[in-house]
Amino acid sequence: MKDSTAQSQKAHTTTSFYCHSDPLETGASWYLVDQAKHPEVLRLLFEHDPVPVYDLPYIHSQYREQAYDGPLIIQPCTRQSEEWLHSWLTDGKALAMHGLQLTPEEIRKHLVSLNTVRAPYGDSLFRYADPATFGSLGASLSPHQCLRVLGPLTAIHGHYGGAHWSLVKNEAEPIADGLAELCSQPLVLTKENLAAVERYRQSLLAKSVAKSNGLDGGVVSSWFQQLITLGALNEQALAEGAGLLIGQGFTRALSEGELAAVRKIRQEANWSDTLEALATLAHSQEGT
Template sequence: MKDSTALSHKAHSTTSFYHHKASLHADSCCYLVDQAKHPEVLRLLFEHDPAPVYDLPYVHSEYREQASDGPLVIKPTTSRSAEWLHNWLTEGKALALNGPQLALEEIRDHLVSLNTVRAPHGDSLFRYADPATLGSLGISLSNQQCLRVLGPLASLHGCYAGANWSLAKNEAEEASSESNKFCSRPLLLTKENLAAVERYRHQLLANALAANNELDEEVVSCWFQQLITLGAPDEQALVEGSLLLVTRGFSRELSDDELTTICNTRHGACWSDTLEMLATLVHSQEGT
């Protein structure tokens, strides 16, 4: 993966999204939690705050029946609840929302407008409360998309895969009415956005596999690309193929001749056939 600091400066100048090593803000006006990933959050909130101030964006939309599994926006009213939520922020369990003088209702109404996103294959739910969503998508967002996500907010902050990220308006945007213009339109995600998310997730997975097996990250990344070319249907297949190469002693990328042999001699296009050929190919090289 490219150096996140280098990506940060480039992204910040064009999209207002950037990775950084700075501490995440502890003075956020609100926090956002994905209840689908953390179903215990509402119970814990009442344990940390006897009279909590919160809202459920799904309640105010067509997804009312799914409210208990949707986003939860919280305005901390005690130092105890604020500290707990900030800890969740640094652990990658919550997002921090910043918007001076914004009422909870204003933030909630904006979040309701983000419940659904327009994507290449139709409208779908947008998991904006999950730090992984913007953590992997953010680097690909255009300035207009960033403005739409932020709406009246000045910034959003989160942590995904151990990396802190921020989505923020620069001073010129914050002082103008440009963001209001975009808030009336649905958030549109392109094929390029979705492809960027897939690449980011694949890179994180490749890095983890490399670290766990003492391999070069570039080698595992190359395996992923080669396995995709061979028909790997999903991330699980990428892991299966890579681990098979690891167990057979491979520590380098497959050669063009090896790829050609697999393509020409496997019995079918099923992934299981490809795995069998990978095992045979590697086994035939042992001791050479």
């Protein structure tokens, strides 16, 4: 990329991602919906707008056969469709996109360029139409990554995890210098980006478990970290371990002695044996 240092400095001054509680504005130029999560959206679109303006980015890529399970771009043409789409935006079902005098072709071309992302373990499909993607990833994006995601857009807004989020360019005019070249390159996600997503998702799960069981959120977060050291590899394992501890009456983090006892009791270092060891530990504590 020409003058990448200058471009990166420009990105620092013009892009930002933040979560907020302010109402999401109406009047978006375009909306974006993930049909994999909401397969009914195209039918609902025709119910709200008899002559809708929409596009399917996957049709214009190697994912043509998956077009009706991929992202759907919608330009609201009636008040009814705008109100419906805005309600989906605030419910975390759609994204709002803003741009200055962008054509449907320009919007589509940019989104097609985001169909795949370059990650540490190879290229993969990028679920950019799902509000959860940027809701969990956004805070970890560098200004340069933010600029690549926005491309010719001036803002993307969504809702995830109980909060509204916004990815915006802070200047009134889009960055022109080097933008076309930047957008010709794939979006690159780092190990740090992926780790941040994992931490964010775990924090949401911890809050949900704590709220559902009347526990302190810090206790559940501590359990999660302890369960990870015991071999929990995914959210399902964390939920299983936390559920077992809750069922046995734990309301505090495990002590170092209890963690050592679990490691000693389990026969193998697999998760099922660890759960059995936790159950035994909980039972022995309950009886003291």
